[in-house]
Amino acid sequence: MLEYLAEVLERISSNEKGKTGMKFFTDSGCGGVASGRLDAYQFVLGVESLSDNTDFYAKLRGNLTPPELRRVVDELGFIRRPMQSAVELLHVAQQCSGFRKINIVLLNSLPARRVQAWQLGKKDISLTARLRKKFHNEVKKKKNIHAEMMLMTYFLGLRDPRTEVFPYLGVSKKTCLLCGHMLEGKLDQVIPRLRDFLREEATEEDLHRNAEKETASGEDERLAISNSTQDGIGASRGNSKGPKTAYPTACPFCKDTGELAYICQKCGVTAYCGLDCYREDWYRHKFSCTLGRSIDATDYLVLACHTNQFPQDDDVAEQYGFMYFATGKDRLRLFEVYRRLIIEWGINEEELRAALKQNKLKEILTFRCSQTRDAIMLSDSQWLESQEGFGVNGKKQELLTIFEAAREELLSCDERKLPFAELRPPEKRYALLFYVQICNGIKPDVDEDNWISLGFCTAPDAVSEDRLCSAYESLVGRCTFNEFWGSMAESAIVELFDKYGLTDIISPMRNFKDFMASVKKWHQSVWELKRFTRMNVSDPFRAVVVDYGFMNCKDAHQRMQLRSMYQEYFERGEDEMRLHEACVAGQLASFLQTVFGGLPVPSEILRNFYPLENCPLMGMVTDSVTVCPESALDQVKASNATRRDKSMIMKIADSEDDALKYFLYRKTSFLGIDLRKQVSLGSKERVFTTLSM
Secondary structure, X not given: OHHHHHHHHHHHHHHHOOOXXXXXXXXXXXXXXXXXXXXXXXXXXXXXXXXXOHHHHHHHHHHOOHHHHHHHHHHHHHHHHHHHHHHHHHHHHHXXXXXXXXXXXXXXXXXXXXXXXXXXXXXXXXXXXXXXXXXXHHHOOOOOOOHHHHHHHHHOOOOOOOOOOXXXXXXXXXXXXXXXXXXXXXXXXXXXXXXXXXXXXXXXXXXXXXXXXXXXOOOOOOOOOOOOOOOOOOOOHHXXXXXXHHOOXXXXXXXXXXXXXXXXXXXXXXXXXXXXXXXXXXXXXXXXXXXXXXXXXXXXXXXXXXXXXXOOOHHXXXXXXXXXXXXXXXXXXXXXXXXXXXXXXXXXXXXXXXXXXXXXXXXXXXXXXXXXXXXXXXXXXXXXXXXXXXXXXXXXXXXXXXXXXXXXXXXXXXXXXXXXXXXXOHHHHHHHHHHHHHOOOOOOOOOOHXXXXXXXXXXXXXXXXHHHHHHHHHHHOOOOHHHHHHHHHOOXXXXXXXXXXXXXXXXXXOOHHHHHOOOOOEEEHHHHHHXXXXXXXXXXXXXXXXXXXXXXXXXXXXHHHHHHHHHHHHHOOXXXXXXXXXXXXXXXXXXXXXXXXXXXXXXXXXXXXXXXXXXXXXXXXXXXEEEEEHHHHHHHHHHHHHOOOOOEEEEEOHHHHHHHHHHHHHHXXXXXXXXXXXXXXXXXXXXXXXXXX
């Protein structure tokens, strides 16, 4: 560290040259650190605090030339880098469940070597006559090229048989903004959806796994990606070259296991019963075919309409006008317009692309709706006509305005002045957000607290979620806001439904009543598992890691197989509580074997620590836990009752009290979490120390 700082401080001194007269640059500052008299860590902390000191930078600007100022500020940034790296490392440690198993290795720089001059191939450059002469004059000059730009050139396809991508490690300049912008803006498009490709790679055990999967899983809807660029006419399977096992054994569209007489002429891989099946499946097959172009927002919109699932792609939402509307009801209505036009009335994707290109989305939708002569579509046409500003990338209505209106209506004068995050109790904050959502036709998303706390996790499918939304919409229309958030705080939502005569709506909902009766206190970890299978995150909730076998996985491939198995379980509509019961009984493997008829992972992976004796927290996730020594149990219960604290109370032996406190101090220190300490007087003048996170 000192060696690193010494080099940086020397460069700072050579640029500052005593012009500022500030002590920071003298022997009591930079010079003291370079000589070893001052502590390097404290110095770096001081530089970190200077990053927000406007007076410090004002003095620099007043005494240094712009180039000198830029160089000094850059070097100060390099001083802060180790500290910033440590913060990022801590963040990774907090987020990565297997961090203790990670080894950090210092990589040595590659030895320097001289490379031959590289001539840009003329045949790959398309220039106008006016620019060609200027270009040839420029390429005659010798230039030093950053390694990032070499990589950029390589990926853009400007290749030559003599082209070599030089081995390289590190950065070619301290901060290369040009290269950074080039790589971020261009390379991301050259290698689209890199995450998806890496996920596919993680599931491959060897280079031939795709071919094996295609052969063995005829009914699998996932198709192998081919690099073939055949343009010939679709041929019959009998006339194709190569072994028959190279093709699926069932039609990807109709699942018929008969003769597959038509092969996609674009990719030359996927076989269908006939041309009709191929055309019907094109909306889906194009995502794994060789299109000759990148997948665009129109492709995702058409796929969403065929699968009747609201589009999740951001480009679709922006380009096709969904973001113009603030409420979920209006967005769903627009989606239904697209779905009916595409599925029922045959509007094709090229017409949609043309509407985007010509910025005539509103015109084409209203015209097409009026052509149908359908009463609902005619009503939709009039609705779209009335939407001023709707169109391609239409201006968004402000959801914030709706939220502020809800604050004015539902909160007291004092509560309106508070920032939303400081609104107490938390249930009031969650209820306010939910009111804004439900009154505008928006469902809580899977990553939101209300997805758990209001029981949306218990819905087995989208239809059940919509039914629950409708039930809540009726409830908030009848009860007061204070009644609603109060019921959330007391786990009394079911009683509130009953009070307003809505019990019949929620009675058929599987697991909803039992779940909501105790959700404020705790809930089963199976609901966190269900949430994990529906989110795009790499690691599950820590209780899920322990309860459902993820701690036993040896590699990413096994984790993904395990996740896919649970995902299929929930997509089938199987009962979540049956899975929970198998979990706490330590019978996951045998239970899932019965459900699926086989297991995609070794049965040993599904082992957990259950069953346990006298452990009420087995397979549970709690909102809050109070741990106390056995001798203080009665006093803690009384204290919690007085404070209406519904924390789960766990007792430990008095002999373990000191060890647990030591563990808490270490854990919170490692995670960077504040540990609050409160000393209070209990019964019989006994002093209690309360530690809380």
